[in-house]
Amino acid sequence: MTTMQAAFVKVPFQFELREVPVPEVKPDWALIKVAACGICGTDMHYANHLATEWQGFGHEVAGTVVACGAGVSHVKEGDTVVLESGSYCGVCDLCRNGRVDLCNKGPNFWANPTMGFAEYILAPKHCLVPYSGLSPEVACLTEPIGVAVDMVRVADIQLGQDVLVLGLGPIGVMSIPLARLRGAGRIYAANRSGGKRAEVAKAFGADEVILTGETPLKDVAFRKGGVERALVSASVQAISEAMPHMTYEGILSFIGIQFGEGSSISFDANDFHFKKLQLRASHAAPALYFPLVLQLLRDKQVDGDALISHVLPLSQMSEAMHLVRDRRDEVVKVVITA
Ligand SMILES: [Zn+2]
Ligand SMILES: [Zn+2]
Incomplete structure (x- = not known):
């Protein structure tokens, strides 16, 4: 060798x-x-x-x-x-x-x-x-699931809170069972298009899969008028998309990198202020939680x-x-x- x-x-x-x-x-x-x-x-x-x-x-x-x-x-x-x-x-x-x-x-x-x-x-x-x-x-998969663990921890999901998972790449999909383990109420999983990712999101316990290419978020009947937590692992613009659907004191956790144009976003600061929202960044560097993730995988919780x-x-x-x-x-x- x-x-x-x-x-x-x-x-x-x-x-x-x-x-x-x-x-x-x-x-x-x-x-x-x-x-x-x-x-x-x-x-x-x-x-x-x-x-x-x-x-x-x-x-x-x-x-x-x-x-x-x-x-x-x-x-x-x-x-x-x-x-x-x-x-x-x-x-x-x-x-x-x-x-x-x-x-x-x-x-x-x-x-x-x-x-x-x-x-x-x-x-x-x-x-x-x-x-x-x-x-x-x-x-x-331990390393990327650790990334999803960080995003879910940053969002600080409390018992019974409704969660919007925006972006169903591997990190978004992995965050669904983790949000469930944190005690999420209803989980809305949204992606621009359907296919395999939407299927896995459903299998992983999403209560509702929303294809935003067909049904924009503004047309979704959230049972509380919005969600208390959002896990955004999509384009940076998805932050602006999710923000109007946060309920009072909502927390939006974001992970994503955007090169070139489109790395700046805007949202309504008054809405942000009066609803006492929080926008938080997740970045799983250094890589953490490996023993935890290995346990979740072995126990088939993921x-x-x-x-x-x-x-x-x-x-x-x-x-x-x-x-x-x-x-x-x-x-x-x-x-x-x-
Ligand atoms: Zn990676
Ligand atoms: Zn150090």
């Missing part, structure tokens, strides 16, 4: 598989044989905007430890692990003040020449979370298998990315197996 297959990405939407050296293990890092790696919206951003030079990608990884560098003690060769996509440092002021959730200075694998869409990945020990009792395809619409081998990396871009109505989560 001296060389491996690894995928590279470059703007505009180009992909290459190359035979490259297997990374060499070093102190405080471990070499992981990748079993599964999920495709994420961030990967699409790299392909469309961010990867100005050829670079490795893939950060939702499950695999097996094959070699440990000196100083790696909490996992050993043969252990199955999932990888935090970023960790906190533990020594900065934020960390020492107990706000590890705000620290992004921990070691991570984003500067590696190759990442999760490869046969092996080198990862710092801080990012290695051991798991068992799940298939690697389901285990690699049905990982139902989230996976496609599994493709690394050799079809380019096809998989095109599938995610071009067949939105058929795709929920696409997982690459190495």
Whole structure:
């Protein structure tokens, strides 16, 4: 084992598989044989905007430890692990003040020449979370489900509150069972178009699926005249769409990145003021909640298998990315197996 297959990405939407050296293990890092790696919206951003030079990608990884560098003690060769996509440092002021959730200075694998869409990945020990009792395809969902956990926590859903989930990409869909576990009353799941995502939203417990392409939110008969909580993982403009449908003291939790035009929005500040609304940002960096998410997956409180619409081998990396871009109505989560 001296060389491996690894995928590279470059703007505009180009992909290459190359035979490259297997990374060499070093102190405080471990070499992981990748079993599964999920495709994420961030990967699409790299392909469309961010990867100005050829670079490795893939950060939702499950695999097996094959070699440990000196100083790696909490996992050993043969252990199955999932990888935090970023960790906190533990020594900065934020960390020492107990706000590890705000620290992004921990070691991570984003500067590696190759990442999760490869046969092996080198990862710092801080990012290695051991798991068992799940298939690697389901285990690699831990990272994105952690993102949904953050969005739901930020929204602070209280018992019986009605929730609007706006945007039914993987994060939106995953947030539905989490909102239910938080005690949501009625869950309205809204997406511009239907297809597989709407089906999974329904299966995950949405009480009503709204296709905003056919029924704009203003035509929806919310039973309380609106919702107490909104989970928005859609375009930035969706914040403005959701805002008029928040009830008194509503909280809107948002996760999303928009490049170029459309990154600014407007909404009625008087409405915002008089209804005492709150707009909150969720950003799951560093990656947190892995042990919690692994438990939710094992207990089937989140049905990982139902989230996976496609599994493709690394050799079809380019096809998989095109599938995610071009067949939105058929795709929920696409997982690459190495
Ligand atoms: Zn991701
Ligand atoms: Zn820190």
